Amino acid sequence: LLSPVIILGGIYGGIFTPTEAAAVSVVYSLIIGLFVHKELNFKQMLDVTKRACETTATILVVIGCATGFSKVLTLGRIPTTVATLLTTMTDSKVLILLLINLLLLLVGCFMETVCAIMILAPILFPVVTALGVDPVHFGIIMVTNLAIGFITPPLGVNLFVASRVGKTTLDVVIKGIIPFLVLMIATLMLITYVPAISMFLPNLLG
Template sequence: MAVLFMMMLLFALMIIGVPVAAALALASLAFVLMEGLPPMIVLANMVNGINSFPLIAVPFFILAGNLMNSAGITTRIFAFARAAVGWMHGGLGHVNVGASVIFAGMSGAAVADAGGLGNIEIKAMRDSGYDTDFAVGITAASSTIGPIIPPSLPLVIYGVIADASIGQLFMAGIVPGLMMALALMVMVAWYSRQRNYPRDLNFRFSRLGQTFLDALLPLMTPTIIIGGIMFGIFTPTEAAIAAVAWCIFLGVGVYRTLNFRKILKVSFETVETTAAIMLIVAASTIFAWILTANQTARHFSELMVALTDNKVVLLLIITLIVLVIGLFMETIAAITILTPVLLPVAVGLGIDPVHFGIIMILNLMIGLLTPPVGMVLYVLSKVAQVPFERCVTATAPFLVPLITVLLLLTFVPAFSMWLPTLVYR
C-alpha cells in the first residue's frame, strides 16, 4: 500500500511541475516516513547511488560534446557529410542523418546533437528550399541516433544500474544505430520523391577528399573511443577522459578555436548539466531501492506471467510500458526506475541484459520525440523558432521508421548481440 502511495505521489508531483529529481526524492521520503524508517536512509542511498566509477564517464562525455560544439567542429562534420551523401535526391535530408551518425560517435547525447548540429542543419535546409516541417522532423529523429551509437550516456547509466558491461553495451549499439540511420534515409528518399526535393550538389571526389581531410582529426574521435575500448587500451570511463583530451588538443592546438574563456564557459555548462543528471540518478536510486526491497519486480513478473506466458506478447507489453513511461519521464530517471523492475522479467524470458539495454534506450529515445516531455522537441522549437506543437506534428511521421527498427531489434537479438559476442565472448 505504501509503495502504491509513493508511486501515486511521484506522478502527482510531476504533473504539478515539480522537478523530476525533487519529485523522486520527496516520494521516497514520504514512503520512508510512512514505514517508520530513519530519514537518513534516503541520503545514504542517494550518495551510494552516485558513488560509482563508471559514472565518472558521464561528465567527461558531456564535456567532450560541448567542446566539439564550442570548437566549431560540427561545421566540418556537416561539410564532410554533405560531400558524401549530398548528391542524393533530398541530399540535405541524407546529410542530416549522416552528420548525426558521425556526431553520435563524439557526444552520446540526443539533446547535444539537436542543439549542436540542429542549428546548422535546419538553416541549410531552409536556405535550400526544404519545408521547415521536414527539416525539423528529420533533425529531431536523427538526433536519437546519438545515444545508441557509442559513446552513450544512457547506456552508461543503464550499465551501472543493471550491472552490465558498458563495453559490451557500446558494441551492441553500433549496428542498431546504423539501422536507425538507414531507416531514416529510406524515409528521406520517399519524402524526396513525393515532394521533388533536389540533389544538394553533384558528387566530386575532390570535394569529398578535401572535406574528409578537413574533418579527419574530428572523425578520429569515435575511433579513439571505440577502438581503445575494443582493444583493451582503456575502459569506457578512461575513454571519456581520452575523448576530452583529444577535443582540447583539436580546439586549442590544431584549429585554435578554443581559448581559456571558452573552455571555462563550456566547463561551467558541463558542471550544470552533470549536476542535474546526477541529482536525478541519486534520487532515482533510493526510489529504485524501495521498489527492489519491496519485491516489486517479483510481483510485477508474476502479474505479467499471469496475463500470458507468450514471449512475444510479454515483449510487446514491456515495450509498450517503456514507451508510455518515456512519454512522461526524463530518460535518466526512467532508466534507473524501470531497470530494476523490468530487467528481471526480461532475463526470465531469456533476454540478455545487454540486448535489453538497447531495447530500453531506443524506447526512451522515441520518448524524447513525443509530448509532454519531449526534450529534443523543446530544443528544436527554440533552434528553429517554431511552436512546440508544430515540432510534434513535424516529427510524428519519422516515428514510423524508428518504431520499425525498435521492433526488429526486439525480436531479432542478433542485430544488437552480434558485435558484443564477436568482441567479448
C-alpha cells in the same frame, strides 16, 4: 574526426573504460583546440567550463532523482510484482513478448539501466527461454527497450539532457522526439518478432 576512433577504439580495444574514454576525448579535444586549430583561448575555456558544469549539474540532478526513485521501486518490489503478473497472464509467445516490451519501456523511463537489468533479467530470462527465445536475442531486446526508455516522455533522462544541451524547453524536445520514438518502437517490434535481424551477426560469428 579522430575522436570517435580514439573513443571506440580504446573501449573495444580494452585500453580504457567508457568513463575513462570520456575523459580522454575531452583532453584530446582540448589539445586540438588549443595547439592545433588554436581556436580556444583562456577566456573561452572558462566559458566552456562554466557551460559544461551547468549542463552536467542539471543532468546529475535528474539522474540522482531517477536513481532514488529506482531504489524506492526496488524496495517496494514493484518491478518484480509487475513482471510476475505479466508472465502469468498468458501462454502466448507473441503476447508475452509484447507485454515484456511494454514493461521494459515503462521501467526504462524511471529506472537506471543497470538496476533494471539486475532486477528484471533474472525474472524474465527463464520465461523467455521457456518460450524458445535465444538468450542473446533476449539480451538485445532488453537493452534496446531500456535505451528507448531513456528518451520516452515525460521522464526519459536523455530528454532533459537534450533540452539542456540544445538550450530549449522540454516540451519542444518531446514534440521533436515523437517521430523518432515511433520509428524506434517500430524497429523494436522488428527486432522482437524477426530474430534474424538482430541475430545475423551473432550467428555469423558462431
